[in-house]
Amino acid sequence: MTLCFRVGNVDKKRFFEAKPLWKGELYDKWKAAGKTSNPRENVLVFDYPAEGVLHFNTTRVVKLDPTDPFDLTRAEMEARKQAAELMSFFRECEIPGTEKAELLYTAPSIGVRESRMLDGEYTLTGKDLRACTRFDDAVAAGNYDIDIHNPEGSGTSHYYFPNGTWYTVPYRALIPKISDCRNLIVAGRCISVDHEAQASIRIMPICTTLGEAAGVAASVSLDENVPVQRASVGRIRKILAESGAFTGI
Numbered sequence: 001m002t003l004c005f006r007v008g009n010v011d012k013k014r015f016f017e018a019k020p021l022w023k024g025e026l027y028d029k030w031k032a033a034g035k036t037s038n039p040r041e042n043v044l045v046f047d048y049p050a051e052g053v054l055h056f057n058t059t060r061v062v063k064l065d066p067t068d069p070f071d072l073t074r075a076e077m078e079a080r081k082q083a084a085e086l087m088s089f090f091r092e093c094e095i096p097g098t099e100k101a102e103l104l105y106t107a108p109s110i111g112v113r114e115s116r117m118l119d120g121e122y123t124l125t126g127k128d129l130r131a132c133t134r135f136d137d138a139v140a141a142g143n144y145d146i147d148i149h150n151p152e153g154s155g156t157s158h159y160y161f162p163n164g165t166w167y168t169v170p171y172r173a174l175i176p177k178i179s180d181c182r183n184l185i186v187a188g189r190c191i192s193v194d195h196e197a198q199a200s201i202r203i204m205p206i207c208t209t210l211g212e213a214a215g216v217a218a219s220v221s222l223d224e225n226v227p228v229q230r231a232s233v234g235r236i237r238k239i240l241a242e243s244g245a246f247t248g249i
């Protein structure tokens with residue numbers, strides 16, 4: 001889980017020029033001195049389209065259960081502490097550009113990359129993704145890297161797809177087994193995938209294509225008066241193609 005936050009009054013030019021300081025040895029030393037409980041290995045920061053404002057995606061909270069409201073509260077408290085600690089790092093280590101920096105705000109709620117997922121007709125795996133599998137019932141495609149923020153603590157691993165390659169997402173990963181439920185379609189990061197596959201399909205562009213596919217599938221299923229598992233995938237794919245969707249096959 002990560003709580004994003006924004007910092008204002010930054011001299012961005014000097015800050016980014018000083019990247020070797022805050023993304024290197026100085027940060028490592030400060031962290032090794034036990035000055036933050038953030039297990040993330042480095043500082044993840046993005047420019048923000050407002051003068052003097054930076055967007056930080058750098059807090060990391062692990063080993064708490066995002067489906068438990070008490071753990072979620074603990075996670076938000078921990079992440080806000082980590083944001084304040086990073087502000088102390090800027091001051092203590094005199095990071096150029098942050099002399100007048102102020103914590104503008106933290107996000108209203110912590111972001112959860114992964115929690116409950118559907119146990120669907122098919123579970124898409126990291127292996128399927130790396131093999132760039134083309135499923136006959138593909139309703140979406142993607143090639144964002146397999147981007148795992150280590151749930152155990154430090155480290156972020158990436159598997160990058162070669163340029164011009166992609167995997168597909170089968171319709172069966174959006175629907176429950178027919179013995180479980182006949183009128184539910186799942187879209188977004190909680191479709192039926194394993195941990196590795198989730199680390200790629202969870203990004204916003206892919207989630208939106210899954211939403212479009214789910215909407216079309218719901219209308220086809222209603223029109224045909226059949227359970228979602230029996231909806232005509234050919235028709236779903238045809239409607240998606242007619243509206244310009246790229247489903248990868």
Ligand SMILES: Cc1cc2nc3c(=O)[nH]c(=O)nc-3n(C[C@H](O)[C@H](O)[C@H](O)COP(=O)(O)OP(=O)(O)OC[C@H]3O[C@@H](n4cnc5c(N)ncnc54)[C@H](O)[C@@H]3O)c2cc1C
Pocket residue numbers: 001002003004057110111112113187188189190202203204205207
């Ligand atoms: C810190 C962080 C950084 C990220 N960075 C990026 C990034 O740079 N680029 C990128 O593409 N992706 C990024 N992601 C991933 C991406 O943002 C999410 O995985 C994606 O938005 C998930 O989309 P979704 O539609 O599945 O869920 P959501 O976007 O969470 O949508 C679910 C919606 O359902 C609503 N909802 C929940 N319960 C109910 C209910 N009972 N009744 C009605 N509504 C309800 C929620 O309010 C929410 O609006 C990031 C994720 C995190 C946590």
